[in-house]
Amino acid sequence: MPIANNDVWVFIEQRSGKIADVSFELLSKGRKLAAQLRGSLKAVLIGSDINKEAKQVFQFGAQEILLTDHPDLKNYNTLPYSRILSHLVDKHQPRIVLFGATFIGRDLAPRVASHTKSGLTADCTDLQISDVTYLRNDYKQLLLQIRPAFGGNIIATIISPDTKIQMATVREGVMELSPLEKAAEGKITKIPFEKDETDELVQIIERHQEENKVNLKAAPIIVAGGYGLGSKNNFGLIHELADTLGGEVAGSRAAVDAGFIEPNRQVGQTGVTVRPKLYIAVGISGAIQHRAGMEEANKIIAINSDPEAPIFDICHYGIVGDAIAVIPKMIDTYKHKLK
16 A cells, blocks of 8 residues: 555535535645645546536646546446545545535545545534644644534544544535635546446435525625524514625524524524624624634624623624614614715
């Protein structure tokens, strides 16, 4: 078996030929990790008729694309995809392999990690490279896999010191999307597809796909409400403020569980991670689970009746008061004095 190198690989997720945003985010982060390791950044892309789309990854710093293109691979299928990627990892022994923490990534990553006997951490929110001393042993340039643990009550740093290859799935939106001004001059290495009798054990009979009509990640302004608003009727103030500011409406998990807002607008550890220019948190206590999804916002305004609420520890501007009284004043001020 070849010796593990310092290359960083990113599995490029595609659906119907369109590359998922999380893959570009991972390439942006992988570029920095590869620079620290003095290794190469490579993308692994599996699909059908995707040569044109494949070149997009050069814009995010990939130096090589390992491309397997075949009509049988048009749609994600667990067995052939995991077999192809496992074979590539076995052969080339990259240092790090990154997947999006999506339905596809969460299905594929553990299968590849199990086959290749690699370390794997799920749902990471940050990745770093560092020298580590563990059990009196020194390890050089380990991947620090950082993620919430124990229900989000603490942030854990996980290492895999006993494995040559370290893998991680990373939540969508937590890594900053940073394309290069000029695309890298990379190469495409075509990997031939060889069928296996096991490929047909699982077959796709029918596919139903519906695009998400809510795109919180792209919103420059987000107004989010929490359980502290007390009722779905009071939550209407969040919609009114968002409409006034031209922003999107979001909510905490507690607000979603209470039925104040639909699940696809949830921000937090089990929801969407956002980085808007302005995030207004109303009636949200600021538990670590919610903070994990919004603390990278450019400006945060918090409105809460509890002066000890954790949200005030991370906000740029805080208003202690009853949101039912504060929000109408904000709307009136914007409409008549600031606009």
